[in-house]
Amino acid sequence: MAQSTFVPAKAVAGKSRWPRLSNRRSAACDDDAFVLRAGSAGDLQAVYALNRSCFEEYWSVGSLVSALESGYDLLICEQDGELAGYLLTLTVVDEIQVMQIAVAPSFRRRGVARLLSEALVAGADGIATVTLEVRLSNIPARRLYAALGFAETGYRKQYYAPNAAGICEDAVLMDLQLPS
Numbered sequence: 001m002a003q004s005t006f007v008p009a010k011a012v013a014g015k016s017r018w019p020r021l022s023n024r025r026s027a028a029c030d031d032d033a034f035v036l037r038a039g040s041a042g043d044l045q046a047v048y049a050l051n052r053s054c055f056e057e058y059w060s061v062g063s064l065v066s067a068l069e070s071g072y073d074l075l076i077c078e079q080d081g082e083l084a085g086y087l088l089t090l091t092v093v094d095e096i097q098v099m100q101i102a103v104a105p106s107f108r109r110r111g112v113a114r115l116l117s118e119a120l121v122a123g124a125d126g127i128a129t130v131t132l133e134v135r136l137s138n139i140p141a142r143r144l145y146a147a148l149g150f151a152e153t154g155y156r157k158q159y160y161a162p163n164a165a166g167i168c169e170d171a172v173l174m175d176l177q178l179p180s
């Protein structure tokens, strides 16, 4: 996923990706009832805690605030008010860039990431492509994206910051072409 230090790019001005997504409930995941809704500033402490626990290069609260203020879209999945997962994206013209997707460990393998991703695609009016970067070693995420129909299109060599062993991991570039 995208690196942690960034200058938020300009999104499509004033448009929310989830205008019609008002506390949509889903029973798509086993017998769980998950709620999908647009995220806001009030969600960012919980999002920060989850992103910090999931990513080596997590975003600060300030970066998350800046992202929302500059038009990134945050989609929240929760159960009984508890954050199960979220999806942070940036729309530039007809492309959606997936910046982060994360699911809390206790909610994994219950279809939450699939639910978030399918909602993204379902709401992607006028979008030609969904793009993302993923660590070469992140097999769960690469399998998720492959299951959703993403294709691997290339690599960014040594894209990520050095790990404890001083190795900079490659990013795999993936995209999903949407029908026009």
Ligand SMILES: CC(C)(COP(=O)(O)OP(=O)(O)OC[C@H]1O[C@@H](n2cnc3c(N)ncnc32)[C@H](O)[C@@H]1OP(=O)(O)O)[C@@H](O)C(=O)NCCC(=O)NCCS
Pocket: 001, 054, 055, 085, 101, 102, 103, 104, 107, 108, 109, 110, 111, 112, 113, 114, 115, 133, 134, 135, 138, 139, 140, 141, 143, 144, 145, 147
């Ligand atoms: C990757 C991640 C988002 C998946 O979330 P999830 O809610 O557990 O995924 P889902 O239950 O929706 O799984 C959908 C499909 O993804 C694949 N998948 C998900 N987790 C997997 C795993 N651990 N191993 C193999 N395949 C996996 C499977 O194809 C799965 O379908 P299946 O359950 O029918 O086999 C989650 O593991 C996570 O938050 N990881 C840490 C953060 C991260 O790496 N984010 C992605 C950065 S690019």
